[in-house]
Amino acid sequence: MCADLAVVITGGTRGIGAGLANAFLQAGSRVLVCGRTAPAHQSEAIFCPADVRDPAQARRLVRTTAEQFGRIDVVINNAGGSPEAAASTASPRFHQKIIELNLTAPLHVAQCANQVMQAQDSGGSIIMIGSVSGTRPSPWTAAYGAAKAGLHHLVTSLAIEWAPKVRINTVAPGFVDTAAAAAHYGGATSSAAVARTVPLGRLATPADVAAACLFLASPQASYLSGSTLVVHGGGEPPAFLAVRPVGPPDSM
Numbered sequence: 001m002c003a004d005l006a007v008v009i010t011g012g013t014r015g016i017g018a019g020l021a022n023a024f025l026q027a028g029s030r031v032l033v034c035g036r037t038a039p040a041h042q043s044e045a046i047f048c049p050a051d052v053r054d055p056a057q058a059r060r061l062v063r064t065t066a067e068q069f070g071r072i073d074v075v076i077n078n079a080g081g082s083p084e085a086a087a088s089t090a091s092p093r094f095h096q097k098i099i100e101l102n103l104t105a106p107l108h109v110a111q112c113a114n115q116v117m118q119a120q121d122s123g124g125s126i127i128m129i130g131s132v133s134g135t136r137p138s139p140w141t142a143a144y145g146a147a148k149a150g151l152h153h154l155v156t157s158l159a160i161e162w163a164p165k166v167r168i169n170t171v172a173p174g175f176v177d178t179a180a181a182a183a184h185y186g187g188a189t190s191s192a193a194v195a196r197t198v199p200l201g202r203l204a205t206p207a208d209v210a211a212a213c214l215f216l217a218s219p220q221a222s223y224l225s226g227s228t229l230v231v232h233g234g235g236e237p238p239a240f241l242a243v244r245p246v247g248p249p250d251s252m
Helices: 015-026 055-069 092-118 142-161 179-185 188-196 206-217
Strands: 006-010 030-035 046-049 074-077 124-129 166-173 228-231
Touching: 006 015, 006 055, 006 092, 015 030, 015 206, 030 055, 046 055, 055 092, 074 092, 092 124, 092 142, 092 166, 124 142, 124 206, 142 166, 166 206, 179 188, 206 228
Parallel strands: 006 030, 006 074, 030 046, 074 124, 124 166, 166 228
Antiparallel strands: none
16 A cells, blocks of 8 residues: 655654654555654664754755655654643743744655655655644643644645645644653553543554554545544543533433
8 A cells, every 4th residue: 555655754763753664664665764863773764864943954854865765755744742841931942942843844844845746746745743732722732732733734724735746634643652651641550541531442552643644645545635634542531521420411
């Protein structure tokens, strides 16, 4: 389904990004990943050091991918994230860096990739890794949530501007089981408690996110552009369910 695609994944050396790289490699794609540091474990993916917040490095990343593979079929903007910080006390520089990483950096990479894809007969597919934080309140990561909300909206605009050659979509994960997430949630016990709030009863895995990306990159998704595919196991139940007796209310 995704054999022999030329794929570049930002932040592809660990966590969700490493899961994405492994999934596309197993599907027969050729993969280049970038990050600020080399991956800890050997991978079949080509590694290119890059900080995508720097537009010059973003351009170099895309140019390197095109030189390595002769084309670019799929770009996955996965690099992102944020430490927790109170919006009332976080510095302006902190907020600026979070928005650069989660909104403007994906735009820079996508813009460079679009220039390559528009010149290809086959066009291309760009996938943004968003977050449910961009669809609901995101306390203590307010700038991150706002950036992800902006990313979701950005995709709807680019899908119109860059059609028909380039399709662009968002995958918005919910809670994902990674080493960084375990630290964020406060350890294994807290992670298990979070998992119990998910209707499907578990956290997502990087493979779950990768499956959504494989679909969006495939011919089966050839009519999908400007869409957000939410990968959240059923979502976050409404707060009132925590205080209401289990089951539907008595019929009137």
